[in-house]
Structure formats: C-alpha cells, structure tokens
Amino acid sequence: xxxxxxxxxxxxxxxxxxxxxxxxxxxxxxxxxxxxxxxxxxxxxxxxxxxxxxxxxxxxxxxxxxxxxx
Numbered sequence: 001x002x003x004x005x006x007x008x009x010x011x012x013x014x015x016x017x018x019x020x021x022x023x024x025x026x027x028x029x030x031x032x033x034x035x036x037x038x039x040x041x042x043x044x045x046x047x048x049x050x051x052x053x054x055x056x057x058x059x060x061x062x063x064x065x066x067x068x069x070x
Contacts, residue, residue: 003029003030004029004030004052005027005028005029005030005051005052006027006028006029006030006032006034006048006049006050006051007025007026007027007028007048007049007051007054007056007057007060008025008026008028008034008037008038008045008047008048008049009023009024009025009045009046009047009048009049009057009060009061009064010023010024010025010026010037010038010041010043010044010045010046011023011043011044011046011064011068012024012041012042012043013043013044013068021068021069022065022069023046023061023064023065023068023069024041024043024061025049025057025058025060025061026041027052027054027057034048046064046068047060047064
C-alpha cells in the first residue's frame, strides 16, 4: 500500500469463553472507512491513528489492550 495511510485499533471480543478477546491494529489507506473495516474484522473501533508510523500505532494498541483486557 502506497500513499497516505492510517491505522485502526480494534477490540475483538465475544461473549464466548472459547474465544480470547484481543486488541489488534491494522493499516488502512487514508480513504478507507475505519468503521466498516472494524466491523468486517468482527470488532469495535477503539481509535484511529493518523499517519503511517507503525511504532506509534503499536503503542496505542498496547495502551488499549491494557485498558480493555485487564
């Protein structure tokens, strides 16, 4: 993927003990809809990190993981 990008942080959790909840990050093109992308991954959109810096996005993902999965 080239050009402007953003990262989405998504919580994927089910009311089923067989599935461990997780917080994931994924890179999207700037024009993609982040709400639809989160929905298609079976989760809830927690944050959008503007820009193409994966290190910043991973830090954001870890912060949400600590908050959501205590």
